[in-house]
Amino acid sequence: MDPRLVLFFLSTLAGFVMIAGGMWLIYKEKIYIDSESNKPIEVKIPGGFSFSSNYPALALFALGFFPLVYPFHELPLLTKYTLVRNVKIKGAVQSDAYPVIAYAAGTPYPVETTEEGFNIAVPVIKGDEEYRVLLIVNEHVLASKTVSATASDEIKVEFKPLAIPTSQYKGEIAAVPADFK
């Protein structure tokens, strides 16, 4: 279960308790400001008007409204803002060629292009909203582009056509054994 649901439930519960408690206190006039008279404060305003206030109870009522309503506002957005846990992928590279560029893909598998193109879901992490899109054929990076997340739900990226010369040779291509994958 999403731990944020527990927080939302607690927030709603706290808001409900504050509002219900505030209403009860207002009804019972149990919160007193004037400790001498044990009565709600009576405020006189110009024009001969006066009213008595039990504003701590009113404040409790007003403040309880926010935690009560906030989770209902945020619940539909839970699916949009997925939980993100940052981890570091570390590794040593021994190579005769330097530098070796290391990339970690956000998707668990490469996405093959179709006639319509490709569609890759990526998380948006605040402060790290750039993505490197690589087009790879047989482990060769043929094109790459850096794109940034925007307010839109889609990031459009355009590549120039790839003219890959067809080899004049062909040979037997065995399947990759399981322990080589």
Added chain:
Amino acid sequence: MIRLSSRVAMAAFLAGSLLRPTAAQQLNDLDGRVFEAVSNRGIENLEVKLTPPTNSDVPVRFASTDQNGQFRFAQVRQGRYLVEVSQGPTLLYRAEIDTGTQNHIKIPLQKR
């Protein structure tokens, strides 16, 4: 005392495992030739990749074919490898070999 004896035992184990010649640590040269199947003419400038199994600590190695289509990997640790021949991004050939039993590969390619 126990810690000292365990260190001595570990050092003896490491020294023994380093000095003992195992089949997996024997090094052989591996060479091969990529050629046109019909004419037997060697094909040059192809990339040959030698990949060990994923759980191995042996490095991935690369070589290119010369004008006779020949390539060579020196001092290859014995074991199973995946041999792949590519021309640019196009994969032309892939096969598994065991360098314990085979130190020469013949790779015939057909013309399209």
